[in-house]
Amino acid sequence: MRQPPRTARGTRTRQALLDSAEQVFAEVGYSDASIVRITERAGVGQGTFYLYFDSKLQIFEELVEDLNRRVRHAMTENATERMTRIEREREGFRGFFRFTAEHPALYRIVREAEFVSPRSLRLHYTRIVEGYIQGLEDAREAGDVGDIDPAVAAWALMGIGEMIGMRWVLWGRDGAAGGSSDPLASGTDVVPEHVFEHMMQFIERALDARPAATPSPVTKEAAL
Template sequence: MIHLPGNRRPVTHPKGERGRRTRQQLLDAAEAAFGQRGYFATSVADITRRARVAQGTFYVYFPSKQAIFAELVRHLNRQLRHTIQEAVHGLDDRLAVERKGFEAFLRFVATHRDLYRIVMQAESVDPASYRWYYRHFAEGYVRGLRAAMDAGQIRRLDPEALAYCLMGIGNFVGLRYVLWDRARVPRRVLDSLFDFIAQGLVAVPPTGE
């Protein structure tokens, strides 16, 4: 793991519109550079060249390459969760939430194809960010599953274990079809996936003795 020196300043979050645009340009450039070249083969100069900003500008927003990498992992996580939240907004049925959520995740992966490689690199580059990425995603998932269990919509299981199981399904389906085949997930695959999930989640009425 690459540690930031304790006396280095933190990542800057600009308040002005111009500053926010520049910061986003740097994050977009970092996403492309880290995804295509890898963390260790990428330099700050590579990022600023892609972002079309001066190298000195980089340090206005990020103290180091490691700092922008860690922020990028969090940024992608926030973007992904926002995309899914928008897709499921207004839905009350948990099975409908699962389907729309999975579809939103797969669309996000299709437009952010470097997501997998960046997150996998985080395991060795910044383990804390790697764990944060999955744990933070799972926390919201657990809350939704627990609420659905309390409402009797799905079976009462360990919500955290269930969240990670469902996250794993989405992760590997996206890897297999979106990343490897560079295509949309076939409808037959989605139907099989959701039939499997529905059969596993559906609440079973209690039986009499």
């Protein structure tokens, strides 16, 4: 791996190549992407590419890391220590959906990583879920959520965010509004407020999932 750029100009050029790669990989996929396409989109010569990256695979893997860093920042930037766990979840999901609306390439690139670079895929999810698990463990110990399994809850919440994001942010970008079961028919690139609120109600109930009180047995006299 090459050393980070030493100048502000080099840092900008490197980021321009990553931004270009994000668009190229999203548009044509890893197989059809080329260094020529990436450098042309970035507006630099092909030789410049090799000042910062060794190969197409390396820039792909570093792009996954770059997107991961930025999406984690988007999910936590508005959270504060004084918030309840549910409030933190709310801010985290809003940040995630904003980021995916601005960077829909995240979905395709992460899915391609399963085949192109499984190591990068695992690293992407591991970095997100580790902090998630720790936050839920702390919330459980503080009595802020119910007696949940933090690992199961973290993976389940990540799944909710990913599928809601795909249905209303990614798949609806060019679609016309349609039925609830049609994944390509949300007609929007943002999660509608009513969808977001229903999702949060579901999450709030799940995280506060304490056993319901066992009803008292009905006696024969009471039944009469």
